[in-house]
Amino acid sequence: MEQKKKLSKNKIRAIIVACISIAIAVALIITNIFVPVKYLASYMVVKNKGAKAGVMRVRFVDMGYGDCTIIELPDGKNMLIDGGNGSMTNESRILKFLNKCDIDVIDYLVCTNVNAEHCGGLAEIVRYKKVKKIYMPGLNFMYTTDEYKNFCISASGSVAAISQYGECKIEEESGYFFSFLSPSPLGNDSGEYQDLLANTKSLEARNNASAVMWLEYAGTSFLFTSDVSDTVLKSLCDKYNNETIRDDYFSFKGHTVRLENCNVLKVADHGSKNALYTPFYDLTSPDIAVISTNGVSLDLMSDLGGCCKNIYRTDEYGTLTIEVTADGCAVV
Numbered sequence: 001m002e003q004k005k006k007l008s009k010n011k012i013r014a015i016i017v018a019c020i021s022i023a024i025a026v027a028l029i030i031t032n033i034f035v036p037v038k039y040l041a042s043y044m045v046v047k048n049k050g051a052k053a054g055v056m057r058v059r060f061v062d063m064g065y066g067d068c069t070i071i072e073l074p075d076g077k078n079m080l081i082d083g084g085n086g087s088m089t090n091e092s093r094i095l096k097f098l099n100k101c102d103i104d105v106i107d108y109l110v111c112t113n114v115n116a117e118h119c120g121g122l123a124e125i126v127r128y129k130k131v132k133k134i135y136m137p138g139l140n141f142m143y144t145t146d147e148y149k150n151f152c153i154s155a156s157g158s159v160a161a162i163s164q165y166g167e168c169k170i171e172e173e174s175g176y177f178f179s180f181l182s183p184s185p186l187g188n189d190s191g192e193y194q195d196l197l198a199n200t201k202s203l204e205a206r207n208n209a210s211a212v213m214w215l216e217y218a219g220t221s222f223l224f225t226s227d228v229s230d231t232v233l234k235s236l237c238d239k240y241n242n243e244t245i246r247d248d249y250f251s252f253k254g255h256t257v258r259l260e261n262c263n264v265l266k267v268a269d270h271g272s273k274n275a276l277y278t279p280f281y282d283l284t285s286p287d288i289a290v291i292s293t294n295g296v297s298l299d300l301m302s303d304l305g306g307c308c309k310n311i312y313r314t315d316e317y318g319t320l321t322i323e324v325t326a327d328g329c330a331v332v
Helices: 009-036 038-045 088-101 122-128 148-157 192-198 205-207 230-241 243-249 276-285 300-307
Strands: 058-059 069-072 077-081 105-110 128-136 159-162 168-171 175-181 212-217 220-224 265-267 288-291 311-312 318-323 327-332
Touching: 088 122, 088 288, 122 148, 128 148, 128 276, 175 230, 192 205, 205 230, 230 243, 276 300, 300 311, 300 327
Parallel strands: 077 105, 105 128, 128 159, 220 265, 265 288, 288 311
Antiparallel strands: 058 069, 058 318, 069 077, 168 175, 175 212, 212 220, 318 327
16 A cells, blocks of 8 residues: 655645634634724724713824814713824724723814814725715815825715804703804805915915814813914904994804813914914913924913913823813813
8 A cells, every 4th residue: 555645844834824714814804894903003902982971072183284173072972173194003093092081983073274283184084984074175075185185085085064154963951052253154255265266286375274163161262273263363352342343253053162161272273373362372371271282382381371371282282181170171
């Protein structure tokens, strides 16, 4: 009887390696169906089930020179404002925080600006998280930046509204509301959107068409100013100081925005000198100012320091989390 040839050790080793490689490849394919493999580490987190009922948690995520804010609303809903520049590091960080808070569905996504450091990461977020409603710039499908174009393509089919003055959401039962104070409505012929549509390459026009948003809960208010310049800050101050139009302009379905009651201010344009307008900071006099940056104007810091004792820079402090309850707000 002919004796069967034994496999050499090298062949056995090669077969084992091949089987392991196939098993890993199959496992990665199966995993990628449920979890994006490139962000796998961002999904391997201990979930904390989010903020407690009746608590609003606002997390300013460190994006370097960029913006991203994750808000857990007191009724269990949530909001994402901007998504950083789309770098692998920033994208992973955003997904990690979302997953730690057990957020698979984003109720409100706000794209405040077409600049890369605001919308660069939103296409990926929309790809991996379900989004119920999007507030986005009113640009009539004009893609002013590649990053904004990618976001729009990914978000096609989603329920969308224009981030413009007058848009608001009132949750009477849960006690919170948010409203847009700027830019002017798309139909305003002399508004910020019309200026941007006529000057799509202008950084100043892009910045001034940024969404300015007020969020209030349990007597604590946040003012998000995106990338607006001193021009828009002055415009808001002028409207507010004009008693003839103040109550009408800053009233939203029975809820009135009081700028002097601002508790937390998200400082505009990453703390650059373009956002330097002293009367605005004197008016708002926030308890807490947050600057999402990797560098800041010393003039603005000096100006802001005159009316706010608690200034947090993400390049120094990192990600900042603020919790709001009926007793007020606190950094946690």
